[in-house]
Structure formats: C-alpha cells, structure tokens
Amino acid sequence: MTDRYAVIGNPIAQTKSPKLHAAFARQFGHDMTYEAILGPIGGFAEAVRAFRAAGGKGMNVTVPFKVEALELADRLTERARLAQAVNTLKFDEDGSILGENTDGVGLVRDIQGRVGVALRAKRVLLLGAGGAARGALLPLLEEQPSRLVIANRTPAKAEALRARVAAYGNVAAGGFADFAGEQFDVVINATSASLSGEDVPLPVGSYAAGSLAYDLVYGKGNTPFMSHALENGAAQVADGLGMLVAQAAEAFYLWRGVRPDVTPVIDMLRAA
Numbered sequence: 342m343t344d345r346y347a348v349i350g351n352p353i354a355q356t357k358s359p360k361l362h363a364a365f366a367r368q369f370g371h372d373m374t375y376e377a378i379l380g381p382i383g384g385f386a387e388a389v390r391a392f393r394a395a396g397g398k399g400m401n402v403t404v405p406f407k408v409e410a411l412e413l414a415d416r417l418t419e420r421a422r423l424a425q426a427v428n429t430l431k432f433d434e435d436g437s438i439l440g441e442n443t444d445g446v447g448l449v450r451d452i453q454g455r456v457g458v459a460l461r462a463k464r465v466l467l468l469g470a471g472g473a474a475r476g477a478l479l480p481l482l483e484e485q486p487s488r489l490v491i492a493n494r495t496p497a498k499a500e501a502l503r504a505r506v507a508a509y510g511n512v513a514a515g516g517f518a519d520f521a522g523e524q525f526d527v528v529i530n531a532t533s534a535s536l537s538g539e540d541v542p543l544p545v546g547s548y549a550a551g552s553l554a555y556d557l558v559y560g561k562g563n564t565p566f567m568s569h570a571l572e573n574g575a576a577q578v579a580d581g582l583g584m585l586v587a588q589a590a591e592a593f594y595l596w597r598g599v600r601p602d603v604t605p606v607i608d609m610l611r612a613a
C-alpha cells in the first residue's frame with residue numbers, strides 16, 4: 342500500500358516540501374505520496390488526527406503550528422524539547438506520536454557537508470534568538486565548537502537561550518556589540534533581518550581569516566549580511582537552501598530509515 346505523508350501549515354501554497362520528498366522517494370523507488378495541507382487556525386490537532394486516521398504515516402509541520410505540534414506529540418526527541426518546537430511528526434505503530442525537530446541538524450549537515458566546513462573546535466557566532474536559533478543550538482553544541490556565542494538584537498532573549506542550553510556546553514550570550522574584538526570562524530545568521538533586506542550590525546573585525554558566513558534565508562541572492570561578510574574578511578558565504586533540503590532529508594530518514602542524497606535536489610531547486 343502507498344504510504345502517505347504531508348506538510349501542514351497556514352499559509353501552505355509556498356511550500357517546497359512536496360517537491361523535495363517526491364525527489365527523495367524517486368531516489369529509492371519508494372511508493373509514497375506527500376501532500377500539502379492548509380491547516381485551519383484553531384483546528385491543527387483535528388487536522389493531524391484526520392490525516393492519521395486516513396492512513397498517514399508522518400507529517401512535517403510549518404508556521405504557525407510548530408508549538409502546537411510540540412504539545413500534540415506523546416514523545417519528544419531531545420532536540421525538539423530544547424527547541425520547544427516540532428517540525429516533524431512520526432505516527433508510530435503503537436498509536437503514539439513522536440515529535441522531532443530537524444531544522445538544526447539540517448543546518449549542521451549542510452555546513453559540514455555541502456559547504457564543507459567542520460564545526461569541531463571552531464569559534465561559532467549564532468545571530469538571533471528566535472525559533473531557528475533555538476533549533477540550531479543543540480545540534481551545533483553536539484559538534485563541539487571551541488566557543489559558541491549567541492548574539493541577538495534583544496540581548497535578554499539570547500541570555501534566556503544560553504540558560505536553556507547551559508548544561509550542554511559552554512555558551513556565551515549578549516547583544517551584537519558585546520563581542521567586539523572577538524573573531525569567529527563560522528557566523529550563522531539565524532535572524533530574519535535578510536527577509537526585509539536589512540543587515541545585522543556586527544562589529545568590524547568579527548570575521549577570522551578563512552571564515553564562513555551562513556545566512557538561513559534563501560532565494561534572495563547575496564543578502565546584505567553575506568555581502569557585508571565578504572567585504573569584512575569572510576572567505577565564503579552560503580545561503581539556507583541547503584539547510585531547507587537537509588532538514589527535509591532528516592525527516593525522510595526518520596520516517597523511511599534511509600538518508601537521501603541532497604546534492605541533486607539542491608541543484609534542482611536552484612535551477613528552478
């Protein structure tokens with residue numbers, strides 16, 4: 342029987358997930374469908390239950406339902422618990438629902454795989470303290486950087502995130518100007534500044550020789566953050582398209598037990 346999966350969000354018309362999962366399924370010849378569901382505001386749990394009752398095996402969850410998905414899950418992975426957000430649901434045979442968050446691991450896999458920069462023993466600056474930054478923290482710490490700094494426009498939010506992960510590693514937090522004079526090997530822009538064409542006001546000299554500037558935003562060419570990085574000593578920049586594909590690949594792995602090759606799928610999206 343054909344296995345059914347879906348992404349649920351509101352709005353949902355913009356989603357690339359069906360295209361990604363169709364490409365992954367083709368790689369393995371898996372018999373599955375993947376549809377996009379417009380989740381009703383106030384009716385998320387019912388929509389998930391209906392999909393499951395109709396034979397669904399798992400779902401991706403996007404804005405604005407990631408916290409409702411966290412509450413709906415019977416069990417959470419450590420990543421999802423720390424992120425306080427769920428982007429992947431797996432409907433288990435015993436009737437329970439597992440909640441996972443693959444965004445951060447997708448980011449880390451993209452940086453270390455496609456981009457080719459190892460995070461171990463590196464000085465990492467994470468900009469932003471919203472949902473994406475929250476999801477990235479544990480996967481970043483698992484790679485054992487020598488230093489991890491969270492900097493945010495609202496420093497108190499960065500500090501709250503630091504406190505949340507303090508047990509997992511040595512993390513510092515503050516505002517953008519608080520780390521002037523420090524250099525970083527990897528700077529990750531997990532703010533939404535690039536969505537509105539804005540730059541993040543980093544101190545001059547933040548980029549170490551050979552450093553990487555990675556913007557989670559994609560589809561906008563070189564963002565002001567990426568251009569500023571190149572002008573200020575970064576050796577390479579990358580956008581978040583690879584992360585998008587890699588987080589989808591992690592969900593596919595959770596459901597299907599095989600890990601797709603992301604490279605041809607990233608190429609397909611770029612060509613489109």
Ligand code: NDP
Pocket residue numbers: 444468469470471472473474493494495498531532533534535536539540541557558559581582584585586588
């Ligand atoms: P949130 O709304 O949860 O958080 C936004 C963050 O950006 C906050 O830290 C906020 O700071 C900061 N911010 C907003 N505007 C500015 C600005 N002008 N200057 C500096 N900081 C700013 O968003 P998410 O965390 O969910 O998403 C962040 C970005 O990551 C989005 O652009 C999203 O598209 C992208 N993303 C990409 C993914 C991918 O697969 N490539 C996956 C998930 C997200 P403050 O706390 O002060 O308000």
